[in-house]
Amino acid sequence: MPIKVGIPSALLFYDYYPLWITFFEELGADVIVSKNTNKEIVDMGIKNTVDEACLPVKVFHGHVLDLKNKVDLIFIPRITSVSKYEYICPKFCGLPEMIKYSIKDLPEIIDTNIDFRKSKKNLNRTVMEIGGYITKDVKKIKNAFEIAMKEYSRYKDLIKKGFLPIDTLKKDIYSKGDFFRGKAKVLLLGHPYNIYDPHISMDLVQKLRKHNLTVVTCESFCEEAMNEKAATLDKKMFWSFGRKILGTVLSAIKNDEICGIIYLSSFGCGLDSVIGDIAERRIRRDSNKPFTLLTIDEHTGEAGVDTRIEAFVDMIKWRDEHENNLSPHRKFIHSN
């Protein structure tokens, strides 16, 4: 019987899932992904995490609990850094410990340290270490990683085309070609695990699409332009998320197609308190694009968020209708 590997579908899952799933499947393991986030998972997570942690981390605990009795191995890598001289977040560095000491009777954890802060030299060793949990066959691991990387780059191409991870997760992504229906583009900022998890974000992406808006995120922006813009910051942004978001903001400010910016932040997120503030200051100073910050946590009511989204969309649409035809002759600009 093949080994069952569990992958919690939370946190960086949305960035890397084709890579992770294909890799373990190619190694001959049986991959079990936790259920989509639901009320039960959130509640379980909240009960088992320290009170001060942010919502995504609590949800992650819930996903691990969902997998607990179903699998032989759980994949919770310690993702310290994926880019040179940058970090992800302190909580990611301590995630395996947080899980280990908060949840009892867990199956074995794959807690390999993924750290490319100094260089990517140890990539090979990292891959071998992770693969080593399944098989000792070095060739097989190498092969599996190659196939997984191919799958991953296919996925990245799709993202570049403007699909979002939630679209690619559906089997027939091309059948519903109405993602790019609206002319007006809204930039949705925030951590991928907040934006792309429909339960956490309260289906924000679909809600915006229903208003005939195209949703773009950091992932669909040109990376070179993003890096170039991020390099103009006063001090190097040492969080990968931060560099991505601020780079996107700086290039979006100059982009006329984007008619509104929404920042989705989770309550208590240390990174967002800095990044969100810098983003807001830049947007207000250098552009006249509408900006709103939505903060979510486990207590957030959906109705309040809906109202704010609707108000935001109205603002964009009214601008489109009235802003450009200001009368110089002191006539009413509204029809009634």
Next chain:
Amino acid sequence: MKITFPHMGNTYIALKVIFEELGAEVVIPPKCNKNTLELGTLYSPELMCIPFKITVGNYLESIEKGADTMFMWGGCDVCRIGYYNTLQKDILQSLGYEIQMFCLEPMKNINDVKNFLKKLSFVSGSKNYIKVLPIFIKGLRTLYEIDELDDLVIKIRPRELNRGAVDRLYSSFKEDVNNANGYKSIVETIRRYKEKLLKIEIDKDKEVLRVGIVGEIYTVVEPFINQYLIERLGNMGVEVHRSVTSSEFIKEQLDFIPFLKSDKEEVHRGAKPYLNTEIGGHARHTVGNTVLYSEKNYDGVIHLMPFTCMPEIVAGSILSIVEKDKDIPILKLVLDEMTGESGYLTRIEAFIDLLLNRRESKFYERDISWS
């Protein structure tokens, strides 16, 4: 040039020595108070951690007193403190203040020390950074002297015979040291008060509770933000030990220099079974020191952290296991601008009561089991 820096406990005395010796005019911000906090909270991002808000408040109050140059330390990589100075500069600029800011970056080798000294020499207006080195060392010495004095204070306070004797002496020390100028007279003041402290009558045989304090350095060191916790515990008859102090922190930063020894390795050894990697801030120290306190038979540990502090959240979730493994009670106190005094006090008192009862029952257990 009128230079200012944020408050962090008593570090201002050492910084005052350094900048005065460099020949700059120093503006010390008013002691942290409610106004500082309110000003800082008003202009800072909402979910920012409390040290940032207080620091902004300090700057604004200093600017009112005429300061035009800010000194700030940028911290250890993963945590938010690395971006403090950039954001603070932005905030002050958007408020219309044209100020200059220079920053102490974490030092990893001799070259970084050199760069820092070069920055310092810019303050004094001379280009010779070698001349700055002795001044920097004077500052460090002052820092050690102050921390020694503080350690002495928290040792003597629970044992004093005349209640309030230490506090009275300490407040007159604060006054004297603020009026003193230059390295010589400041160090002299500190030493004079050390002698005075040793003369205070104490009850040598008093059995006092021993509590260790772990957590994020700013909340441990700055009494305004931890609601004068150390003073309060001392007056309740508890001997406190601070696991992180400014002088120890600097020692750890500079311990690549051969003759400087810090307790870092010992702390890392303690943390090893639970957290064997650096995750930013003082998380590893929090875990390590808690283990060390349990090994030294402390009665309890108080864990201080600012609200939303990322490394300490991880540490906090690990501490819940350490508490059970090592059988040592831990009280976690989360601090921010909303912290109310009475709720806080009640929790501390309850914790101390618990520790007293535990000690008593342990005492009985020992007596009853013939060993």
